[in-house]
Amino acid sequence: MTTALILSLTAGTVSAKPHLRDVAEIDDTILAVGIADEIRKNCPDISARVFQAYRIVTGLKTTARNLGYSDEEIDAYRKSDAEKARLKREGNSYLAQQGVKAGDPASYCAAGRDEIKKGGQIGALLRMN
Secondary structure (H helix, E strand, O other): OHHHHHHHHHHHHHOOOOOHHHOHHHHHHHHHHHHHHHHHHHOOOEEEOHHHHHHHHHHHHHHHHHOOOOHHHHHHHHHOHHHHHHHHHHHHHHHHHOOOOOOOHHHHHHHHHHHHHHOOHHHHOEEEO
16 A cells, blocks of 8 residues: 555656746747737837737647646746746847847847848747838
């Protein structure tokens, strides 16, 4: 009986899911969406590919479910003020590394054009007006 208890406790520990912030596929994509949103809000020459962003965000929920996360776990991560603040800090840091200066639309536009040219996750969410 003791062995069964130990095995059940160990199995629970091994199968524990990481926090969604630690699932790169989820967290990195949410970060990219946030960065693209900041660029489009601060650059009058760039707008969002809204349907693309919606498709990606909807797909993330499906991906998280397929990884075994419940709707409650997904919503807790998505609505967490602490996670939003963390992602905002990471996004601002990334933008600063790209030469973006708060309050300077030209710097956001330059970063946005570079992201579009690179064709990565962020650029795929943006388009020139």
